Amino acid sequence: MQIQVLNSQISDIDIIFQFYDMAIAHQKKVFNKHWQGFSRELIETEVAENRQFKILADGAVACVFAVTFNDKLIWGDRDKDSIYIHRIVTHPEYRGYSFVKEIIKWASAFALKRGIKFIRMDTWADNEKLLKYYTGCGFDYVGVVNMEKTEGLPKHYEGISLSLFEIKV
Template sequence: MIIATSTFQDIDTIFQLYEAGTDYQKSVAEKHWKGFERGLVETEIRENRQWKMIIGGEIACVFVITYNDPFIWQEKDRDPAIYIHRIATNPQFRGNGFVKHIVAWAKQFAKENKKEYIRMDTGSGNDKLNNYYIQCGFNYLGVFEYPATDDLPEHYKDGSSSLFEIVV
């Protein structure tokens, strides 16, 4: 398995994985992604924040990192952290424990970039997913209700999120 930055040639595959991820979310939870702007992904690629996991020459999983997330993490956003977003797995590779691989990669990345925390959020109410993230090494910090804002993707506008953190 190789973890590398995504390229502009990967955009169609990234959106196919987002669509497959959304379909899967709809089958297991009430909250799901509601689409993403192509320009957002292009910016993430340009800034080397969109990542892919490659197995046998195929993109098996994608994820995004950012260095701040003020609308979700509020005052904690001042901490030196990386935030993981939009993990989407190719359905052909589902069940391979990719989050554990992402965590191992993120710990090394955080150390190299002098970050003290790895953080992520997910829609609240999915205990199975919450427990999986805990098994992957995250500490569960609880449920966060966030204020309405146009600065967040559409799926954040109808509920709350469960927050997770790893101290590096």
């Protein structure tokens, strides 16, 4: 299978939202929390800023994810020299293909070219399955943060605790 990580385009926005809808449906089946949806403006901004990505598997969109380069509300004083990965969604037909590991390879190369020191991500603190999965992919678990200020973040961040993960590049 040929894998490519590419920037998403404006023409991909409907596909991105289809992936988010699939993810929310899946989250509702397997966990007691789920995303609350995202604004089209957020996704358009990420696309325009080259921070929204897709993984193609033999030419088909198999996974989407977004990145940011600051995450102060989540990471506090540690918010520096990092690429933050958010909203990884794999199409159900491609689950099991280890796209998180592909994202790590891509992010490592991206970080090395730009002098970025860490690849970071978060998930709900009580999602044991994802905690094990992310550490199994090479992330170090670095603790829990209780979200107090969430202005500007998607709604699902309100009043939750997050587990934090990082890889030193």
